[in-house]
Amino acid sequence: MGETMSNAEIFRSGAEKSTAQVAQALLRDGVVILDDVLPAAVVDRLSEKLQPHFDTSQSGGDAFMDAATSTVTAFWGIHPEFSEQLLLNQRILELADAVLLPENPMAASTVRPAKASYAARLADPGDGCLQIVSEGTWDPARGPNCHHYRLVAGDSIRLHPGCKDQPLHRDQGVWEPYVPNDPSTPQHEMIFNLAAINFTEANGATRFVPGSHLWPKERLATRGEVARAEMPKGAVAVWLGRTLHGYGANHTDVPRPGIIFGFGPDWLTQECNLCLAVPPEVARTLPLQAIQLLGYRAGGGNSLKGRNAENLLEPGKSGAL
Ligand SMILES: O=C(O)CCC(=O)C(=O)O
Ligand SMILES: [Fe+2]
Incomplete structure (x- = not known):
C-alpha cells in the first residue's frame, strides 16, 4: 500500500534561503530537502566511480536492509571527488555548523562561537587535599556542543527493483x-542523502515523519503522517538522528541509488569506524577537512602524543608517541 493519502510535507530550500532559515526548519520538522546541491553531471561522475564497487558489494537481507539492496561504505576512499563535492560543500557544512554547534566550525562563513563559560579549577577543602572541580553554566541550545563534528555513519545505498x-x-x-x-x-x-537519480514515490524516495524527532519514543507513526522525499538528482535530504524515516519500496525496474553520510559530535563513537574504512594511506590523499571529518582529528577529551591534533596523520610537536 502506498502513502498517497499522506498530507505531510517536507520543507524545501534552493540556495536562496539562508542557512539560519533552513536550520530553523530542520530543528522544527526534523527533515528538509536542499535542492540543487550538485549539478547532474557531477552526480553522474560520482555514480560512475561507485559502479564497480556495487558490482561486488554485499546485499542486505534482514528486517532492516532488504535482500534487494546493496551498499558501499568506504566511498570516500574511492576518489577525492566524493570529499570535495560533499564534505567540503559549504551549504552542507554551514547547516551542520548551525545544528551541531561545534566549538570549531567547518564552513568558511560560520562565525566561531564564544567558548562555553564552563571551566575546571583547582579546589582545596582547607586541608590541602587538592582536587579539580568544574563549574560554570552551559546552554545546550546555544552550544558549543562538541569540540568538532565528524562522520559517524555513511553508505551509498542502492534499492534494487x-x-x-x-x-x-x-x-x-x-x-x-x-x-x-x-x-x-x-x-x-x-x-x-544525495539523490543520485530522481527520487520518486515509485522508486523508493525516502519516507519521513516530520515532527517525529520531538515525539516520545513510544508513539507510532501512521501512514497519513509519512511524507516522501521526492526530489531531483543532485538534491539532498537532510534529517536528524531522532527523525523517523526509512527508504521506500522500489516498484520500478531500475535501481534507486543514494549517497548517505551522517555527522555527529566528536565525543560520540562512529557507527562505522571510518579510520579503518578509509585507512591512513588513502586518507592522506584527501583534503584536510575530509581527513578531519573522517576522524583523524583530536580534540576535547581525545589526544594522541606525538601527533598533530588537527591532523593525526601528521607528526606533532610533543615528541614521540
Ligand atoms: O536509502 C534511504 O532512502 C534511507 C536508508 C536509511 O534510512 C538507512 O539505511 O538507515
Ligand atoms: Fe536510516
Whole structure:
C-alpha cells in the first residue's frame, strides 16, 4: 500500500534561503530537502566511480536492509571527488555548523562561537587535599556542543527493483540506551542523502515523519503522517538522528541509488569506524577537512602524543608517541 493519502510535507530550500532559515526548519520538522546541491553531471561522475564497487558489494537481507539492496561504505576512499563535492560543500557544512554547534566550525562563513563559560579549577577543602572541580553554566541550545563534528555513519545505498519498504526508524537508535532519545538534549546526529537519480514515490524516495524527532519514543507513526522525499538528482535530504524515516519500496525496474553520510559530535563513537574504512594511506590523499571529518582529528577529551591534533596523520610537536 502506498502513502498517497499522506498530507505531510517536507520543507524545501534552493540556495536562496539562508542557512539560519533552513536550520530553523530542520530543528522544527526534523527533515528538509536542499535542492540543487550538485549539478547532474557531477552526480553522474560520482555514480560512475561507485559502479564497480556495487558490482561486488554485499546485499542486505534482514528486517532492516532488504535482500534487494546493496551498499558501499568506504566511498570516500574511492576518489577525492566524493570529499570535495560533499564534505567540503559549504551549504552542507554551514547547516551542520548551525545544528551541531561545534566549538570549531567547518564552513568558511560560520562565525566561531564564544567558548562555553564552563571551566575546571583547582579546589582545596582547607586541608590541602587538592582536587579539580568544574563549574560554570552551559546552554545546550546555544552550544558549543562538541569540540568538532565528524562522520559517524555513511553508505551509498542502492534499492534494487523489488526492494520493499524499510521499517521506519531513528538512525541514532544505534547508540540507545547509552544515548537516550531525549528531544530536550542537543542534536547528536544529522544525516544527508544525495539523490543520485530522481527520487520518486515509485522508486523508493525516502519516507519521513516530520515532527517525529520531538515525539516520545513510544508513539507510532501512521501512514497519513509519512511524507516522501521526492526530489531531483543532485538534491539532498537532510534529517536528524531522532527523525523517523526509512527508504521506500522500489516498484520500478531500475535501481534507486543514494549517497548517505551522517555527522555527529566528536565525543560520540562512529557507527562505522571510518579510520579503518578509509585507512591512513588513502586518507592522506584527501583534503584536510575530509581527513578531519573522517576522524583523524583530536580534540576535547581525545589526544594522541606525538601527533598533530588537527591532523593525526601528521607528526606533532610533543615528541614521540
Ligand atoms: O536509502 C534511504 O532512502 C534511507 C536508508 C536509511 O534510512 C538507512 O539505511 O538507515
Ligand atoms: Fe536510516
